Amino acid sequence: MTPSSTTSSGFGTRAIHAGQEPDPASGAVIPPISLSTTFKQSAAGVHSGYEYSRSGNPTRNNFETAVAALEGGKYGLAFASGSSVTATVLNTLHSGAHLISVNDVYGGTYRYFTKVAVHNGVEATFVDLNDAANVKPHFKENTKLVWVETPTNPTLRIIDIRAIADYAHEHGALLVVDNTFMSPYFQNPLALGADIVLHSVTKYINGHSDVVMGVLVTNDPAIHEKLQFMQNAMGAVPSAFDCFLARRGLMTLEIRMQRHAANAQTLAEYLEVNPHIEQVIYPGLPSHPNHDLAKQQQRGFGGMISFRVKGNLANVNKFLSNLKYITLAESLGGVESLIELPCIMTHGAVSPEDRAKLGITENLVRLSVGIENIEDLLADLKQALDNMA
Secondary structure, eight states: OOOOOOOSOOHHHHHHHTTOOOOTTTOOSSOOOOOOSBOOOSBTTBOSSOSBTTTOOHHHHHHHHHHHHHHTOSEEEEESSHHHHHHHHHTTSOTTOEEEEESSOOHHHHHIIIIIGGGGTOEEEEEOOSSGGGGGGGOOTTEEEEEEESSOTTTOOOOOHHHHHHHHHHTTOEEEEEOTTTHHHHOOGGGGTOSEEEEETTTTTTOSSOOOOEEEEESOHHHHHHHHHHHHHHOOOOOHHHHHHHHHHHTTHHHHHHHHHHHHHHHHHHHHTOTTEEEEEOTTSTTSTTHHHHHHHOSSOOSEEEEEESSOHHHHHHHHHHOSSSEEOSOOOSSSOEEEOTTTTTTTTSOHHHHHHHTOOTTEEEEEOOSSOHHHHHHHHHHHHHTOO
């Protein structure tokens, strides 16, 4: 895998052209999918850069190069899922290592840290990082990683990446930032001091709810070498066809994210004054406690909204069942609008006690705003809320 090109071209141009060279054999503008599992060698151990598709594949390389270019990084590595990225990064730690994680973390990540990594001798401490200084007393001599999502999932807290990076590096730890909610279009954690940035490609990068993948990006050649070794050794790599689909989705990331964010802003403003809603959490609203920080480290506010519906679980379920265009389903970041109930769905693996501490109540709803016509989304929310009683 070759490092990505770092050019001064615009985001949309890089999304279309980075790593995407016309096929030299036919001149095809879109390179053909490389489905071969193995590659001819001119002599034993002498090849053109590819030998076996688990180790490297031209279609995967195309995608990895493009994502790295969009994140402002040198190296990209793709995986079979976002969760396999987490597993790969954690497997670089030795037994006895310690990591610090933001407490409001994706349920699947929380599950891996508490149910899998712990059995490999890796200890995780979950910390409220709404104030970045809260991380300081939790460092130990064996702390190797700090793990951050921002905005957090599902309460959309904004974490100060630069401040956390400084604290981590002072203690000899690496900072990993899950950038799934923002995508490379709205936020680039490497530029703010992160050592590794990762994405669930399943979400905004692919954008069409038809691929499960993950990716990470780094600028550090030593980190890249270690993670590339783990990628090959563990073998959790995506298929060439999935890489092709994700690379195709990446081409429209800029215009999709613009529409996601515009729709989300409109819906958040509507919900904030709706009498059926108790609270709206969206970084683009001045009422969000981290609104100013979001403006500093992001270039937009994204397509994710969380809000609390007035009433009990029965009211929430009635509201969810009333929706027509907005689909009740897990995941996020697709062109279609998806809504879910974190306490039962994405964060069911988090203990009830911890959910209560995080504010993941039974009336907290998470909405991934799609790119449908905004009038239809507004009408759908209105009728579902009005008919909730």
